[in-house]
Amino acid sequence: MTPRISDVSERGIKASAEATSYFAAVIKLNERLWSPEDPEGNIVMSIAENRLTVDLIKDKLQSNLSFPDSVFFYDNTAGSAKMKSAMIGLLQHTFMKGLKLNPDNVTVSSGCGAVISNLIYCVTQPGEGIAIPAPYYPAFDFDLTCKNDAVPVAVHLSASDQPYDQQLQAASDEYLQTSGKRLVALLVTNPDNPTGTVYSEQHLLQMLKWCVQNKVHMISDEIYANSIFKPDCQFTSMAVLASGAEEHGLNPEDVKSYVHVIFGLSKDWCASGLRVGCLWTLNARIQAALQNVNAFYGVSGIAQHMIADMLEDLSFVDKYLKENKRRLGSAYDTLAGALIKAGIKFTPAAGSVFCWVDLRSALSQPTWKAERQLWEEGFVQRCGFIITPGQASHASEPGFFRICYAIVDHETILQLVQRLVGFITKSDAERQQVPLWIKKACMQKAKQEIEADPTQPAKPAFE
């Protein structure tokens, strides 16, 4: 037998290369973070994480520790009965109020990335498309392709254009024509990442109808559903909308088969490190597949038990969510206030942990190259801060950036805006004169180090 050429398979090599475009910068800048005591430190605000209420969840989880023997034994691969019930209890108490839900329809996995990956595995064959309203969460590209080879298809829906169903149909036709494959699912994040906006019920219904009528899976990622801080915001869960779908002339069996909701603890519960994501679906065939597949994605029994204990305490849930929304809203207001004062335009957010800012006027040219240049040579290298470039989110045009404001304190938010404004108000020539904060060579070295030593500590899973 002639030996193999490589010790890693083609798909293994492909998996190694699928990190986001701005990972090296995050690692480098994280080495020395800004504080009032270290004014030359860096600012990292590109990670979709909420750290504002860690004190509350930590206190609660530490307050009670007593395990039954069963947490140490094999259990239901789709999640423990206690955990699934607690999750259903949370949904019925919050954004799926009024629904009668069955814990058996929940699958609990090690994070929402795993949930999406597994669901996509079950509903696609390689090459089939997943429509995603863009701009969208940068890591969806990895979630959909790794081990799946599904194809993310960015769809730039326009609220002022035709109804969404017609726009989706056009996207579907185009994908079929160009690839010879189908769009088999629509993946919507509501509240939205990266804009922080919430879909109107009218638009959600247009999407739901189009999906069910065309037997396209309607996947609603509601991971930020309990992070809506705008008081008068009307949020509609896809599960709630689907429960009344018959009134809209949809076949109830098709609704059962094609509507799926994703939710979890990472964002609303300030707990990306807990690695808990869930799928709610009434599709028994998908449940059957996940019952097997999820054996590889189980959450530790002790973690399930402690988290379920916490969620069962609904008075804590109320208290926690109220305070979390207050802190999120307060951080957002600080950022929004500073941006308004500086004359920087942004999309008004109702929830989530993002602010989508419009820096088109700061580009030297309206090109992706100019966006990358402003981001890399300007923000990262001359200003020592990192926010998410819009290209990573498949923005419709260059010049938009995502600011993640829930991983830092208010002082850091203000420091970011100060650095940002200080730089973009300069002329191109003046910008060139700003001394390098992070040396280019240093960045290249960071990139090389990561490539050479992929076991670099503290790599964030999702950015």
Place this chain on the structure above:
Amino acid sequence: MTPRISDVSERGIKASAEATSYFAAVIKLNERLWSPEDPEGNIVMSIAENRLTVDLIKDKLQSNLSFPDSVFFYDNTAGSAKMKSAMIGLLQHTFMKGLKLNPDNVTVSSGCGAVISNLIYCVTQPGEGIAIPAPYYPAFDFDLTCKNDAVPVAVHLSASDQPYDQQLQAASDEYLQTSGKRLVALLVTNPDNPTGTVYSEQHLLQMLKWCVQNKVHMISDEIYANSIFKPDCQFTSMAVLASGAEEHGLNPEDVKSYVHVIFGLSKDWCASGLRVGCLWTLNARIQAALQNVNAFYGVSGIAQHMIADMLEDLSFVDKYLKENKRRLGSAYDTLAGALIKAGIKFTPAAGSVFCWVDLRSALSQPTWKAERQLWEEGFVQRCGFIITPGQASHASEPGFFRICYAIVDHETILQLVQRLVGFITKSDAERQQVPLWIKKACMQKAKQEIEADPTQPAKPAFE
């Protein structure tokens, strides 16, 4: 667009069907378990689980609860620095004593099934073969095929035949000839599942040499390495053997690329519910791929922290492992003693949680059909007990069964042997007269229920 024919993809449907052949019986018999108070209860001894020392691990984990904030945030996708260090500490303190190990070479995942699945993903393309000395762990078939489409190739190595390298070469040649694809890895479980035996250093070296010289991945599953209860047993970790490979004329770079060790907490630590499995490899390209892929398979930060705290206490480790081995050995002795007394042959075990019994003489004919009949109509339906049929482990011939003795107490072990002996010492005609314990219709109903309602509670992941 014409709608899809099915709401689940082909690969999704395939995943639904991949449970083990004896799952329905496990679920059914678990409904009413034997105890001295319920002499008509069933006995389930087909699950590869250790429940003997849950009191010790529970007490230890409950004794200390204080989290740093960092456990709630995104962390290294390959495992926290603390967890990886604790794992390395455990290895260096136990079965890899004498080695200087680097925590960066460890990846921590949600169970060893996930570890194997991901490693196989990185080293195979669909259709490529993985040689596994048989009989082997029934769930390897699922681990290797689900999301991977690698092909498990049972190899019946004979200690009295040619050296192992020659037998492996013959298997490799045959696979290439029949499938047109390569055998790209050898997956060895040591101590072995289902026999409980430990490989000799000579045989391990033959396998290591053949693998490295042929650029075939040598994957050593050492999940039972701290469960060896036979006092004079010589266990050699593949990592230890590989560290001296240069003396045996092997290229050190190839050894780095092709040797991988799997270990975890499920068996040695009485903790299948904790979902913690690890890979140790020096292959930087595989590490790089896993750094990304493992984002879907992370262990909850709170679980990692608590478990690492426990493993860092080496005096507890010593005390725990000693007591665990004592209890495992004692349970094994009870089973072995009863089998010897009854004249039932079995493979003498040195470790693990299994006993491989030879019931060939109890078969009506030397066929797989007769084995299935004895198991289903005899053991399950007329005797109300379940042990693992050898066919599920790819035994070389019909009539062998695996008994998992570490999930029950000594009384249950004796009750099992009593029922077993009572049945197999009967003639075929007499066996037909034994009244049905579990009605056939009842079993069929259980199977149908599982198929109709795949969210059945308490499905074990690995059996």
